[in-house]
Structures are given as C-alpha cells and as structure tokens.
Amino acid sequence: MAISKKQLKALSAVSFDLFGPVVVEPEPTEMEIKTMVELPPVSLLDSMYDDFNREYFGGKLPKAKISYSERMLVAGTFTPGKNEIRIGRKYHEIFPDEIADTLKHEMIHIINQSHDRRFKAMAEKIGASLKAKSHPALRGNYKYMYVCPECGREYPRRKRLRMASCGICTRGRRYDERFKLRLVKSKKV
Numbered sequence: 001m002a003i004s005k006k007q008l009k010a011l012s013a014v015s016f017d018l019f020g021p022v023v024v025e026p027e028p029t030e031m032e033i034k035t036m037v038e039l040p041p042v043s044l045l046d047s048m049y050d051d052f053n054r055e056y057f058g059g060k061l062p063k064a065k066i067s068y069s070e071r072m073l074v075a076g077t078f079t080p081g082k083n084e085i086r087i088g089r090k091y092h093e094i095f096p097d098e099i100a101d102t103l104k105h106e107m108i109h110i111i112n113q114s115h116d117r118r119f120k121a122m123a124e125k126i127g128a129s130l131k132a133k134s135h136p137a138l139r140g141n142y143k144y145m146y147v148c149p150e151c152g153r154e155y156p157r158r159k160r161l162r163m164a165s166c167g168i169c170t171r172g173r174r175y176d177e178r179f180k181l182r183l184v185k186s187k188k189v
Contacts, residue, residue: 037093042066045087045103052104056126061110066103073140075132076102078109094135104128146181155181 040048045066053061065084069077072088075098079086085106092099105128112119115130123130142156148166155164161181169179 037096039068039089039092039096040099042068045099048100048103049085049107052100052107052126056104057107057111061107064107064110073138076106078106078113080110080113083110091132091135091138094137095133098133101127101129102132105130143187144183145185147184148179149182150179 049064049066053059062083064078065082067084067086068089069086070089072086073090074088075091075095076085076087078084085103087099087102087106092102104126105123108119108122108126108128112122120130122128139156140158142158144157144160146155146157146161146164147153148155148169150169151166153166153168155161155166161183163175164181165176165179166181167173170176
C-alpha cells in the first residue's frame with residue numbers, strides 16, 4: 001500500500017514510542033486550562049487563616065468560617081453577621097496566586113469593615129492589596145450602565161440606581177448632585 005505525501009508529513013510530525021501506542025492529544029482550550037487549576041482545599045485555607053492570625057493579628061481574631069463561592073466574580077467577601085469569609089472560585093481560577101492576599105484582605109475586614117485610613121494602614125503593614133485585579137471574564141451581566149457627567153467613568157450595575165454620584169469626583173463619600181450618575185444604557189439580561 002502506497003503512502004501519500006500528506007500521510008508521510010503527518011507521520012513525520014509524530015514521535016513514536018517503541019514501547020507503547022502513539023497518542024496525540026490536542027492542545028487544551030482556554031476553558032480546559034482554566035478548569036485544570038486546582039485551588040487549595042478549605043482545610044488548607046483554614047490553616048493559612050490560623051497562621052496569618054498568629055503572625056499579623058497576635059492570634060486575636062475569632063475563628064471564621066471559610067468557603068469557596070461558585071457564583072461570585074470578586075476575589076472575596078467577609079460577612080460579619082455570619083463571621084464568614086467567602087473566596088471567589090472564578091476569580092482565583094484566573095489568579096490562583098492571589099489566594100493568600102485575598103485571605104489577608106478579608107481578615108482585616110473582621111476588625112475593620114470599610115476601606116478607610118486604618119484599613120489601608122493595616123493592609124500595607126501585612127502586605128495585603130487594597131483592590132483585586134481586573135479581568136474581562138469577571139465582568140458579570142449588567143442591566144444598567146451609568147456614566148459620570150464630569151469624568152466619564154462608567155458604572156455597570158445590575159440594579160437601577162436612584163441617587164448615586166461618582167465615587168471619584170465626589171468628596172467625603174456623600175451624594176453630590178453635580179456628579180449624579182446618568183443612565184446611558186438599559187438592556188435585558
């Protein structure tokens with residue numbers, strides 16, 4: 001049986017293993033690579049929490065429940081009423097090296113809920129970042145798009161806003177009519 005040039009070219013691209021069958025696997029897709037990332041089990045997160053508590057907080061933080069969230073698009077959250085830290089699985093599948101940073105950030109929220117001056121000082125002291133990284137895959141579906149009339153910053157939102165002003169242009173974290181966000185797009189989700 002004659003072998004065509006196309007078959008010869010294909011055979012030359014394959015490296016043969018003399019002791020087993022030839023298996024040519026396709027390159028993994030971006031989605032498959034994303035699912036190949038193994039995040040640490042919750043038991044390891046509990047252990048990291050205990051280590052950080054001793055090292056940075058003198059062991060004074062109360063024990064918090066730690067869990068992964070399949071739905072969240074953010075790095076993490078702390079819920080004071082439940083004393084629970086939730087770690088965003090989708091975020092950390094993209095940025096797996098950020099888990100320790102997210103855990104430290106959320107631990108600071110146990111003693112300081114807002115991102116005020118004291119929070120920032122503590123974050124700098126223990127080496128935790130103030131904001132999570134951005135990635136196009138982490139932008140959820142939004143129903144409303146608001147824009148600041150002054151600086152043009154966009155604010156995508158799932159819920160309709162009544163009285164909101166730009167967080168960049170407004171001083172003192174109070175509503176300012178001059179920088180009231182304007183609805184520019186509304187869509188069905």
